[in-house]
Amino acid sequence: MPKIENTTGMPINLIIDELKSDDIRKRIHSVKHLDLIASTIGPDRTKNELIPFIQELLDDDDEVLIELVDSLSRNFVELVGGQVQVLLPTFEALCRVEDASVREKAANQIKKCLTQLPDQKKVEELSIGIIKRLNDSDYYMAKNAVAILIPAIFNQVSQNNQNDLINIILKMSQDQIPQVRKFTSMYFQDLVKHFPLVNETFIQNILNSFIKDEQDFIRMYIVDALIQASKTPFLQKQQNFVLNMFKQLAEDQSWRVRYYFCDKLAEIGEAVTKEGYRKNFQNYHLKFLQDNEPEMKSIAALKIERVSTLMDPEDILNKLIPLLKSIQSDTNAFVRNALASSVLALCPIIGKKNTSEQILPIFLTLLKDQDSEVRITLFKKLSLITNVLGVDSLSQSVIPALTELAQDKNWRIRASTIEVLSFFARAIGPEFLSDKVLKLLLDWMGDKVFSVRQTAIQQTAQLISILGLAWADKNLLTKIWAFQSIQNYLHRLTVLFTINQITSQLNNEYIIKTIVPILQSMAKDSVANIRSNVCRTSIQLAKEKGGNVVDPMKKILQTLSDDQDAEVKYQAKSALESL
Amino acid sequence: MKKQDWKFMQVFGDKASSDNVSDEDIISAVQFERTGRFLGLGDRAGRLIVFEVPQTKKKDKAEYQYLTELQSHTREFDFLKSTDIEEKINQLQWLRGQGKNMYILTTNDKTVKLWKISEKNVTKVIKPSGKDLAMPKLQVVESGLIPSVRKVFPNLHNYHINSLTASNNEEFVLTSDDLKVYLWSIEQPSKAFVAVDLKPENLDELSEVITSSTFHPTLDNQFLYTTSKGIIKLCDMRKSGICDNTAITMSEPEDPAKKNFFTEIVTSISDACFSRNGKYIFSRDFLTVKVWDIAMTNKPVATVQVFEPLKSKLCDLYENECIFDKFSIASTLDSNSFITGNFNSTFHVVDRMGECNSQYELNFNKKTIVRQIPPKYFENLGSSYDFNRKVQKLSMCQTQNLVAVACLNCLYFYTA
Numbered sequence: 001m002p003k004i005e006n007t008t009g010m011p012i013n014l015i016i017d018e019l020k021s022d023d024i025r026k027r028i029h030s031v032k033h034l035d036l037i038a039s040t041i042g043p044d045r046t047k048n049e050l051i052p053f054i055q056e057l058l059d060d061d062d063e064v065l066i067e068l069v070d071s072l073s074r075n076f077v078e079l080v081g082g083q084v085q086v087l088l089p090t091f092e093a094l095c096r097v098e099d100a101s102v103r104e105k106a107a108n109q110i111k112k113c114l115t116q117l118p119d120q121k122k123v124e125e126l127s128i129g130i131i132k133r134l135n136d137s138d139y140y141m142a143k144n145a146v147a148i149l150i151p152a153i154f155n156q157v158s159q160n161n162q163n164d165l166i167n168i169i170l171k172m173s174q175d176q177i178p179q180v181r182k183f184t185s186m187y188f189q190d191l192v193k194h195f196p197l198v199n200e201t202f203i204q205n206i207l208n209s210f211i212k213d214e215q216d217f218i219r220m221y222i223v224d225a226l227i228q229a230s231k232t233p234f235l236q237k238q239q240n241f242v243l244n245m246f247k248q249l250a251e252d253q254s255w256r257v258r259y260y261f262c263d264k265l266a267e268i269g270e271a272v273t274k275e276g277y278r279k280n281f282q283n284y285h286l287k288f289l290q291d292n293e294p295e296m297k298s299i300a301a302l303k304i305e306r307v308s309t310l311m312d313p314e315d316i317l318n319k320l321i322p323l324l325k326s327i328q329s330d331t332n333a334f335v336r337n338a339l340a341s342s343v344l345a346l347c348p349i350i351g352k353k354n355t356s357e358q359i360l361p362i363f364l365t366l367l368k369d370q371d372s373e374v375r376i377t378l379f380k381k382l383s384l385i386t387n388v389l390g391v392d393s394l395s396q397s398v399i400p401a402l403t404e405l406a407q408d409k410n411w412r413i414r415a416s417t418i419e420v421l422s423f424f425a426r427a428i429g430p431e432f433l434s435d436k437v438l439k440l441l442l443d444w445m446g447d448k449v450f451s452v453r454q455t456a457i458q459q460t461a462q463l464i465s466i467l468g469l470a471w472a473d474k475n476l477l478t479k480i481w482a483f484q485s486i487q488n489y490l491h492r493l494t495v496l497f498t499i500n501q502i503t504s505q506l507n508n509e510y511i512i513k514t515i516v517p518i519l520q521s522m523a524k525d526s527v528a529n530i531r532s533n534v535c536r537t538s539i540q541l542a543k544e545k546g547g548n549v550v551d552p553m554k555k556i557l558q559t560l561s562d563d564q565d566a567e568v569k570y571q572a573k574s575a576l577e578s579l
Numbered sequence: 580m581k582k583q584d585w586k587f588m589q590v591f592g593d594k595a596s597s598d599n600v601s602d603e604d605i606i607s608a609v610q611f612e613r614t615g616r617f618l619g620l621g622d623r624a625g626r627l628i629v630f631e632v633p634q635t636k637k638k639d640k641a642e643y644q645y646l647t648e649l650q651s652h653t654r655e656f657d658f659l660k661s662t663d664i665e666e667k668i669n670q671l672q673w674l675r676g677q678g679k680n681m682y683i684l685t686t687n688d689k690t691v692k693l694w695k696i697s698e699k700n701v702t703k704v705i706k707p708s709g710k711d712l713a714m715p716k717l718q719v720v721e722s723g724l725i726p727s728v729r730k731v732f733p734n735l736h737n738y739h740i741n742s743l744t745a746s747n748n749e750e751f752v753l754t755s756d757d758l759k760v761y762l763w764s765i766e767q768p769s770k771a772f773v774a775v776d777l778k779p780e781n782l783d784e785l786s787e788v789i790t791s792s793t794f795h796p797t798l799d800n801q802f803l804y805t806t807s808k809g810i811i812k813l814c815d816m817r818k819s820g821i822c823d824n825t826a827i828t829m830s831e832p833e834d835p836a837k838k839n840f841f842t843e844i845v846t847s848i849s850d851a852c853f854s855r856n857g858k859y860i861f862s863r864d865f866l867t868v869k870v871w872d873i874a875m876t877n878k879p880v881a882t883v884q885v886f887e888p889l890k891s892k893l894c895d896l897y898e899n900e901c902i903f904d905k906f907s908i909a910s911t912l913d914s915n916s917f918i919t920g921n922f923n924s925t926f927h928v929v930d931r932m933g934e935c936n937s938q939y940e941l942n943f944n945k946k947t948i949v950r951q952i953p954p955k956y957f958e959n960l961g962s963s964y965d966f967n968r969k970v971q972k973l974s975m976c977q978t979q980n981l982v983a984v985a986c987l988n989c990l991y992f993y994t995a
Contacts, residue, residue, distance in 0.1 A: 016708040017715055041712050053714040059699060062729065098677075098695075098729060100766050138678030177675070178748035178799075215748055215799065216817070254800065254817035295820045 004039040012040050019057060027064050031057070034071045035079060043081030051080065054090050062099040069094055069105045077116060084113045085126060092130050095145035096137060107145040111152045120156065127153045128161055135168055140177050147172065147183040151190035155197055166202060173206050178215050185210055185217075189224040195232040203229065204241060211248060220260045223249055227264060230271035243272075243280055250284040255293045262288050262299045266306035277310045282319075289323045294332040301327055301335060305342035313350050321346070321358050328362050333371040340366050340377040344384040355388045367401045372413045375405055379420045391431060399436050406440045411449040418444050418455045422462040430467050442479055445494055446486075453494055461501045469505060473514075481518055489527040496522070496533045503544050511541060516552045523556050528565040535560055535568065539575040554579065583916055583980070583995040585928055585939060587947045589642050591630075592989025594943045606972060606985035612673040612681070615978040618643060619683055620990060621668025625652035627685055627694065630990075643992065647696060649726035652687040664689050670743040672752070682729070684752065688739040691754065693730040693765060701725060732768045735761060742792045746799040753802050755792035758785075760804050762816070774814065774822045775804060790905075791850050795857055803853070803860060809846035811862055811871065829860070829876045831869070841893045841902065849905035854914035855977075859931060861917040863908040866890060868919060870931045881933035886921050888958045901966045909975035909982065911995075920970030924986050927952070939993065941970065941986050947993075 008015065008029075016037055018030040030037075034054075038046040057068060072090065080086045091113070094106035110130060117123050131149050134142040150165050157165070169191065172184040188206060191198055203225075210222050226242055229235065235242055246268065249261045261268075265285060269277035285307055288300035308316060327339050343362055347355040363385060366378050379402070386394055405417040421441065444456035460480070464472045483495050499506075499515060506515070523534050535557060542553040557579075560572035596604075608621035620628045628648040632641045652666040666687055674682040680697040699722070706716035738756035745752050751762050753774075760775035779785055792804035800816045810830040814822035833842065844865070851862035859880075860871040866889060869879040889896070896902040901922070908919040911928075920926045924941040940948040972985045980995040 013708040013710065013712055016712060017704065020702075020704050020715055020717070037712075045712075049714050056702065056717060061727075140675075140677060178750065182750075215750075217750060255819060256817070293819045 004036045006036055006040075008033060008036070012037060019053075024061060024064065027057075027060065028067050031064055031067045031071055034068075035074055035076065038076065038079040043079060043083075047080050047083060047086050051086055051090060055093065058090075058093050058097070062097075062102070065094065065097055065099060065102045069102050069109070073105065073109050073112075077113070084116045085122070087113055088126060088130065092134065092145075095134055096139045096142045098141060100141075100144065103141065103144050104148065107148040110145070110149060114153060123153065124157045124161065128157065128164075131165070131168070135172075140175075140180055143172055143175075143180050144183045147187040148190075151187060151194065154191065154194050162197070166198070169206070170202075173209055178218070181210075181213060181215065181218050182221075185219075185221040185225075188221065189228040192225050192229045192234070193232065195229065195234045200234065200237060203234065204238070207245060211245060216254045216256050219249065219252060219254075220257050223261050223264050223268070227267050227271050230268075235271070243276075246281070247284075250281070255291075255296055258288065258291075259295055259299055262296065262303060265303050266310075269307060269310040274310050277307075278312065278315070282307075282311060282315065286319055286323060289320075289327060294330070294335055297327060297330065297335045298332070298338040301338035302342055304339075305345035308346050308349055316346060316350055317354060317358065324362055328365050333374060336366065336369060336371065337374045337377050340369075340374050341381060344378070344381040347385045347388040352388055355385065359385065360389070364397055367397060372405060372408055372410065375401060376413070376416050376420065379405075379417070380423055382420075383423065395434070399434075402437070403440060406443065411447075411452050414444065414447065414449070414452050415455045418452070418459050421459050422466065425463050425466045430471060438475055438479075441476065445480060445483070445498075446491055450490075454497070457494065457498050457501050460498060461505065464502055464505045469507070469510065473510070477514075481514070484518060484522065489525075489530055492522070492525065492527075492530055493533060496530070496537050499537050500540060503540060506545075508545055508547055508549050511545060511549050512552065515541070516556075519553075519556050523560055528563075528568055531560060531563060531565065531568045532571055535571040535575055539578070542579060550579065583911065583913075583928065585937075585947070585949075585980075585982070585993040585995045587945055587991070588981070588994045589992040590941075590943060590945070590989060591643075591645075591991075592943075597943075597987055597989055600988045604988035606988060606990065608668045608671045608685075609972045609974040609983050609985050609990070610671040610673060611974050611976045611981075611983065613675065613977055615976040615981065617646070617673070617681065618974070618983055619671045619673060620985070621651065621671050621685060622988070623665075623667040625650060625654070625666030625668060625687065627651040627668065627671070627683065629681070629683075629696065647724045647726070649694065649696070651685045651692060651694065652690065655689075657689070669740060672743050672745050674745060674749055684743060684745065686740050686743045686754070689733065689736065691732040691735060691740070691743060691752075692728055693732075694726055695729045696724055696726045698723065699725050730765065730768065732763075735763070735768070735771055741790060744792070744794045744802075746794045746802075747797055748799045750799065751794075753792055753794055755789050755804055757788040760789060760792050760802075760822075772820075774802075774816070775812075775826075776821070776823070777806075790848050793852055796853050796855060797857055803851060805848035805851045805862060807847040809848055809864060811848065811851055811860060813860070813873065813876075827873075827876055829871050829879075831878060831882075841897065844897075844902055845893070850907045852908055852910055852917075854910040854917075854931070855912055856914040859910075859914060861908050861910055861931070863906055863919050865902060865904075865906075868908060868917060868929065870917075870933065881931060883929050883933040883936065884954070884956075885919060885927055885929075885936075886925075886938070886952065887956050888960050889922075891957075892960055896966070899966060901969075904969055905971060906969075907972050907974075909973055911975065912977075912980055918973060918975065918982055918984075920973055920984065920986075922966050922969055923964050924968040924970060926970045926973065926984050941984065941989075941991050 015030050015033055018026040021027050038050055076087055077084055088110060091106045091110045095103050097103060114123050114127055131146055135146050150169060154165060169184060172180050175181055192203055207222055210218050213219055226245055230242060249257055252258050268281060285300060288296050291297055324343060327335060330336055347359055366374060369375055406414060408414055441456060444452055447453050480498055481495060483491050486492055519534055519538060522530055525531055538553040538556050542550045557572045557576050560568055563569045603624035605623045606620055607623050611618050616632055618630045626648055629646045630643040631646040632643055635641055651668060654666045655664040657664050669686050672684040676682060680695055683694045685692050685694060700719040701721040702717040703720045704715045705718045708715050735754060736756040738758055740754055740756050742755045751764055754761050758778045759773055761771045762774045763771035777789060787806050787808045790805050790807055792802060795801035803811055803813045805811050810828060812826040812828055814826040816822060818825040846864055848862050848864050851860060853860055858873055862869050866884060868883045868885060870881040872880045906920045908917055910917050916928055916930045918926060918928050925938050927936055927938050929936045936952040937949050938952050942948055968986055970984055970986045974983045982993050984991045
């Protein structure tokens with residue numbers, strides 16, 4: 001059993017005391033280190049003293065309880081000497097709290113503990129006990145855990161117990177409190193997996209009662225249950241039932257239910273196979289693209305990428321693409337953004353000619369979209385269209401768009417655009433990174449905003465790892481080293497930050513040939529900040545690279561240890577000492 | 580329709596305290612808990628006071644007793660706008676209790692809080708853990724109903740929050756300020772959903788603000804909001820995300836002949852509610868109550884003058900600023916009448932056809948003083964008519980014909 005080291009800087013008894021501190025931050029801190037306490041006092045005392053004491057903590061604020069359940073989930077099984085069932089009462093109590101995330105985590109931990117018990121009979125006894133107690137509790141929230149646990153142990157208990165559990169679920173599904181019905185609906189998908197252990201009639205009855213429920217969030221989750229049911233023999237036996245229920249959900253009055261259905265279209269398609277999808281659900285997707293509600297259009301547009309693999313290319317051309325023309329000019333930016341992220345997935349499916357005729361116009365329109373987010377989303381998927389049409393034909397339209405984004409007023413947009421570069425490098429290769437594009441990168445390196453320069457430096461490192469040092473040196477690095485002579489010292493710093501970032505990719509000859517002279521010259525810079533950073537860079541290079549790099553670095557540091565600036569002197573000296 | 584006779588049942592407060600009432604004790608929010616067993620009260624000092632009907636074996640209507648109180652909100656300073664944020668409780672909303680625990684949402688102008696009142700033991704450490712690393716020994720120092728804040732939602736709204744309601748299934752909470760209506764869930768306060776946005780591109784063009792909002796009593800997808808222009812909008816969450824686009828509008832166009840200086844001010848709706856059966860909407864503006872049938876939204880089925888003599892006093896009311904006072908309205912259980920407050924310690928019970936207007940006068944003598952107000956009523960409101968004794972807040976119990984009426988710092992119960 002691992003002994004946990006005390007890195008808190010506090011004595012253990014103080015940590016224990018602070019479990020009951022008036023200051024919530026101290027309580028959270030102590031709860032975070034429960035494993036340390038347990039490890040120090042040993043498994044027997046943990047079992048007999050700490051775990052019972054935790055009962056006193058259960059009435060605390062949600063923040064503390066969230067920390068508590070996480071803390072107990074980590075390695076407490078070991079810390080109680082492997083005696084898993086000792087933890088169960090605590091987790092059971094945590095299933096009754098108000099915060100949903102704590103209840104769910106606690107229920108999942110009970111599940112985990114039960115799997116670690118070797119004795120099957122014990123598992124049955126304990127789990128049924130927990131489920132019944134939670135079900136009978138005054139607190140209706142406790143039924144959340146019941147809905148989670150029943151599917152987890154259903155196939156491990158006796159026939160009699162299974163009948164009891166079925167009855168509990170039946171009652172919960174008709175409870176007058178909507179949240180209880182919601183719990184039942186949310187986790188019904190897990191119970192359905194046990195078909196035929198849970199029989200057909202039962203599944204149908206429950207789903208029929210849910211579909212009539214007036215609450216949107218109860219009908220919504222039927223989608224998940226049907227998907228899971230379709231992965232079992234239930235689909236063959238009750239195909240009409242399943243398909244009809246899916247259709248009812250697709251036509252639901254409430255857009256939220258239709259939204260959820262649309263969100264799961266790809267999974268539904270996989271469950272009912274391509275033919276099933278085309279026959280039954282394809283039209284719904286097309287209808288959603290024309291829905292009045294922008295949220296619906298958005299989710300339908302987002303799903304194009306995945307459902308396109310289920311559709312017949314002819315249908316894509318004749319039925320889907322005509323609808324996209326109105327979406328590309330939709331007034332709502334989220335809708336256009338969703339389209340931008342998935343429309344290019346159609347290119348490989350419909351072939352070069354069709355892409356050129358049908359998708360290219362849409363692509364070009366989105367490229368000029370007034371919303372920069374839309375343009376960036378499009379860029380991230382650029383490789384899908386360049387693979388089909390080739391880079392050259394597109395570079396004429398793409399490069400100007402990229403240039404425009406690179407000079408956007410909003411620095412966050414500029415930073416996002418830089419990240420797009422490594423997508424291109426990976427997907428398309430060095431030929432995309434023509435002079436124009438490299439010029440953009442250099443402009444970014446000299447941007448006014450520090451964040452943008454940082455991102456550009458990071459991208460340079462990425463590019464080197466993708467395209468190699470030789471390529472980078474020839475095309476990029478020499479120009480960056482030229483920054484040494486810029487008047488504004490912030491840009492001279494960029495040289496040093498770049499070296500820091502790409503250290504791991506440099507080889508020692510390169511360092512000696514190119515980097516050392518740079519550092520030697522910058523060590524004489526008039527600005528102290530620069531000289532200070534030279535120290536940092538030198539020590540980093542010396543430590544990471546070692547070998548014949550160390551001596552030149554030492555020499556540089558020695559010159560700097562006689563510097564006029566106190567800070568620089570101190571840094572150089574301590575650097576030398578550490579070598 | 581059977582006329583309901585309301586009778587005095589109980590009062591908290593007396594003449595002495597009422598004559599010298601300090602501003603902070605004025606009740607600013609009242610609400611019954613869903614089963615009627617508890618009643619919550621908020622005041623200008625930011626306190627929440629809870630009353631209960633103790634469980635007794637007696638079958639007759641037991642009286643309410645003080646149960647507990649807590650300090651919900653305190654005065655804060657808004658650094659961004661350099662103004663004070665008052666601690667006055669604007670609205671309360673009870674949530675479903677669990678076991679013996681009570682849950683109440685309270686709000687002032689800016690911050691919504693979820694309070695839990697539960698029976699528990701507060702413990703104190705009497706012997707800390709020592710060298711032997713024993714667990715601290717605890718002792719119970721206080722036992723009983725202890726309140727605790729479960730959640731605080733501080734930054735929901737930019738403008739003053741005027742309403743707070745929870746849907747029947749308690750999945751959503753609806754809050755509105757001057758320009759927006761938000762739908763959010765207690766579990767995920769970081770994701771508030773804008774249901775209605777009245778903000779114009781240019782704030783100088785602002786002409787209409789939201790004055791109140793409320794959920795439908797049973798249908799969790801419907802809610803209404805009201806504006807300062809006397810417009811009611813009925814929204815259905817199922818139809819669309821931004822609910823305003825598909826909302827049903829109910830408003831009566833202004834009669835240009837009757838327009839005067841005060842028209843704009845008095846048409847602002849101060850409060851509106853659904854009837855208990857959800858078929859009607861009662862909306863209260865300064866002088867009238869309009870009854871709308873949801874099935875017929877082109878005009879109201881009835882417009883009731885609450886107390887006509889006030890019409891002749893509009894100039895005075897403008898001077899003493901009482902013309903801006905907001906009055907609440909509630910529907911009776913059978914949906915056939917509504918109850919709303921007025922000045923001079925009075926409240927009115929009127930049937931929804933507007934035929935029978937009964938004015939009840941609140942008093943400390945445990946008497947029910949009622950008189951009928953016929954249509955086209957006139958009375959000279961002399962100096963004894965007290966505009967300071969406003970009955971602004973009231974709440975109808977959902978399980979029996981019992982209404983709680985607040986006037987300044989006193990709380991009255993009437994039953995029918």
